[in-house]
Amino acid sequence: MSLTVKDKSVVKAFWGKISGKADVVGAEAFGRMLTAYPQTKTYFSHWADLSPGSGPVKNHGGIIMGAIGKAVGLMDDLVGGMSALSERHAFNLRVDPGNFKILSHNILVTLAIHFPSEFTPEVHIAVDKFLAALSAALADKYR
Amino acid sequence: MVEWTDAEKSTISAVWGKVDINEVGPLALGRVLIVYPWTQRYFGSFGDVSTPAAIMGNPKVAAHGKIVCGALDKAVKNMGNILATYKSLSETHANKLFVDPDNFRVLADVLTIVIAAKFGASFTPEIQATWQKFMKVVVAAMGSRYYIGILEYQQAPEICLANAAFSH
Numbered sequence: 001m002s003l004t005v006k007d008k009s010v011v012k013a014f015w016g017k018i019s020g021k022a023d024v025v026g027a028e029a030f031g032r033m034l035t036a037y038p039q040t041k042t043y044f045s046h047w048a049d050l051s052p053g054s055g056p057v058k059n060h061g062g063i064i065m066g067a068i069g070k071a072v073g074l075m076d077d078l079v080g081g082m083s084a085l086s087e088r089h090a091f092n093l094r095v096d097p098g099n100f101k102i103l104s105h106n107i108l109v110t111l112a113i114h115f116p117s118e119f120t121p122e123v124h125i126a127v128d129k130f131l132a133a134l135s136a137a138l139a140d141k142y143r
Numbered sequence: 144m145v146e147w148t149d150a151e152k153s154t155i156s157a158v159w160g161k162v163d164i165n166e167v168g169p170l171a172l173g174r175v176l177i178v179y180p181w182t183q184r185y186f187g188s189f190g191d192v193s194t195p196a197a198i199m200g201n202p203k204v205a206a207h208g209k210i211v212c213g214a215l216d217k218a219v220k221n222m223g224n225i226l227a228t229y230k231s232l233s234e235t236h237a238n239k240l241f242v243d244p245d246n247f248r249v250l251a252d253v254l255t256i257v258i259a260a261k262f263g264a265s266f267t268p269e270i271q272a273t274w275q276k277f278m279k280v281v282v283a284a285m286g287s288r289y290y291i292g293i294l295e296y297q298q299a300p301e302i303c304l305a306n307a308a309f310s311h
Binding site for chain 1: 173174177178195198199252255256257259260261262263264266268269271272275
């Protein structure tokens, strides 16, 4: 399900609106994922505190959302743009790529909470497609 | 058998108590039809679903959204036995409506997003976790009659269950 010209412009416009709160959204989405999908905690067993408001959780959520924000500018070649991160997830972190869908869902939930009027069905479909394409690019180097 | 703590039961009742089925149902079903357009295959008789505006303004979509969302009420009132509660609905969707059971998960996720938008920050991560557990059980119950043929189950349940275990 490739990104159309319209998808890309909807995603860019929406990201422009949320960029000021990107850190907060990332932190919250990541915290929600760890809380609502406890199996995802297995990748972070080296952190003492996995509660939604903890320092490492907020920090890491911000890092993830920053990378996603960069990917908004790389939508014309996501596989190329995500290549290094894909290798990292594949060979260092070895995160099962099924988890990308889980994080994507929690990002959508967080966006709906913080931007209820901007996160229309039309924005929802474009962002959902973008996150799916991004997830595929992130899984590209796995095998 | 799914176990619910008292806290989980009261969380689900509290969330459901604040949901207006007449508002949330149409919003959720409409959003599913827009975000996952292939789901429109089940609604050929509903008229114009050609654009997001047409979908959100379609009275048949709205009416059906209320029905679908309203069926969740049975689960909230029977949390101790959701599997049995949805047995005949699952059979209907499997054998008469021919709905791909993956759609139940899709609807559950979109419903969660619509409820999150309505509730805002009061839909905390902990409340989300409990709500999603509830959705997972409902989705599993709705899919439960897909994997066992009705006639086979009536004739030889033990053989049927054993076959089902092997086929996964």
